[in-house]
Amino acid sequence: MAVTGDSAVFCRRIITNGSDVSSKNWVFRVSANPLRFGFNAEKLKGSKVKIGVRAAVELGVSKSLEGSLGLDVVIEGELREKGFLGLRKTKLVCTIGPACCSFEDLERLALAGMNVARFNMCHNTREWHRDVIRRIKRLNEEKGFCVSVMIDTEGSQHVIDHGAPSSVKAEDGSIWLFTTEKFEGSRPFTVQANYEGFSEGIVVGDELVIDGGMASFEVIEKIENGLRCKCIDPGLLLPRAKLSFWRNGKLVEKNQDLPTLSTKDWSDIEFGISERVDFIAMSFVNDADAIKQLKNYLSAKTPKPIRVLAKIESLESLHKLEEIVEVSDGIMVARGDLGVEIPLEQIPAVQQKITHVCRQLNKPVIVASQLLESMIEYPTPTRAEVADVSEAVRQYADALMLSGESAIGSYGQKALSVLRMTSSRMELWSREENQQNGLQQRQLGQSLPDVIAEQICNCSVEMANNLGVDAIFVYTKHGHMASLLSRNRPCPPVFAFTNDDSTRMAMNLQWGVMPFLVDLSDDMEANISKTIDLMKTKGMVKEGDAVLVVSDAIPSCGNPNVFQSIQVKTIV
Ligand SMILES: Nc1ncnc2c1ncn2[C@@H]1O[C@H](COP(=O)(O)OP(=O)(O)O)[C@@H](O)[C@H]1O
Ligand SMILES: C=C(OP(=O)(O)O)C(=O)O
Ligand SMILES: [K+]
Ligand SMILES: [Mg+2]
CATH class of the missing domain: 2.40.33.10 (PK beta-barrel domain-like)
Structure with missing residues (x-):
């Protein structure tokens, strides 16, 4: 059954992994044309079926939807080993370069906690980037990781x-x-x-x-x-x-005359679309227009949403911070180039301000550059570097990023462990010091349903903290509810269930959110009991665990009522 495309993918596993596909008609969506096939699972069992690249990705989703939770294997392992509160909340981004680009290197980084792999398009050839991005996708597919892919544009620089x-x-x-x-x-x-x-x-x-x-x-x-x-x-x-x-x-100031997206950047963006990356980080953003332009372009060009992050690395972008944050899907505090445009001693305060604005406006923020710079050469960080990492975690940045430490350094994996250990330690300290509720939330929503969703999430976190539940469960299509919960930086982890793969990959940048990919129906009660049963079967929750469940679903059957609820459930 050959579908279009030139890349061979075998769907034998979906048939033999225990899921019952015999009675189903599978829909493989290839570009805009849905191709419908009916096939007999028994006949196909064990046979190799060649399908196209896009179809394979859709199939990847379908595979996860059957009897699987689509949770990253590393998070799953940590949950079993350390329990709910042992899960790290701060996300980790690694820049991929020659020192860490083999399949085995990438696997080691994934095992060490990499949530997002960043590709800096300033360096190396497009072929190199293509090969390594495909390696990450293969790693996810074959080994059960959930590592998102980000490309970072070169931008016009002096x-x-x-x-x-x-x-x-x-x-x-x-x-x-x-x-x-x-x-x-x-x-x-x-x-x-x-x-x-x-x-x-x-x-x-x-x-x-x-x-x-x-x-x-x-x-x-x-x-x-x-x-x-x-x-x-x-x-x-x-x-x-x-x-x-x-x-x-x-x-x-001399940057204004340069285009934010050069001709090379546009072709890198085309490359990102064709490689189905999850994030595009735009360098040297000076105002909201550049971000809007790219977002409009992407939404016209690709059905799969690609999140656009603005890198704050010019004085100009600091003047227009709020308008940039409002239109972006996330922010990177690009301290490297920022330090060329503002005096270095101002960077800590600027970082604090950016992380604060992002939290208020509910956008994930990455703190980047030189976090563990000395580890490019040495196997141990300086005390000052550990203090810098701790400060970013204390500020509740969503994510921390390695640059040269992983791309060209001799101790990339060790540097990642330092980020992991340091963030876990600081998160624990913050929790013990009970600093969770420091932020007065600004109201974001304009419409009543938006305000209700926001209030539900604020109250849910307060309840979850006060009750000391083990986890918060949320069912989310585009990740909005999950982000509103994350914004409150709750003590328990947020288990976010979605049936949209791009939402799952985007949630990899969100503080405290553990993304799951599951089949969701319009019947919210059924979704809740199904996922809880599945988690119980897999030993991820057990009798006596308490979870707070937040749901916000708009039934698609023409019923205009929004069904929203907060429930506290004890697993029986
Ligand atoms: N894909 C790559 N290929 C080769 N070298 C890379 C790659 N990505 C990053 N590097 C190296 O790692 C260093 C640190 O990465 P990064 O901070 O992203 O770039 P830059 O130093 O240009 O701001 C770069 O200076 C470059 O030497
Ligand atoms: C992350 C940054 O951008 P790049 O590494 O692309 O220069 C930075 O300037 O800090
Ligand atoms: K760049
Ligand atoms: Mg930069």
């Missing part, structure tokens, strides 16, 4: 390069030429800027700062194609360094 393969030292008082002239190789005391007009608007006396403080220069003369500068703060110039200009202690 960079300079001295042309030498490694770093070059700039001595105090030395005179350097920064030029847009193109030449091969390197010339002494000469640095190439990658864009015309880099010196436009710059005046003699301005300060040119490399990589947020690696070295600084004073502009002493404007010349054709560039600037002559004197080093006033000696240091290192790395290949492809970033630069910023300062006047009277203030940044001279």
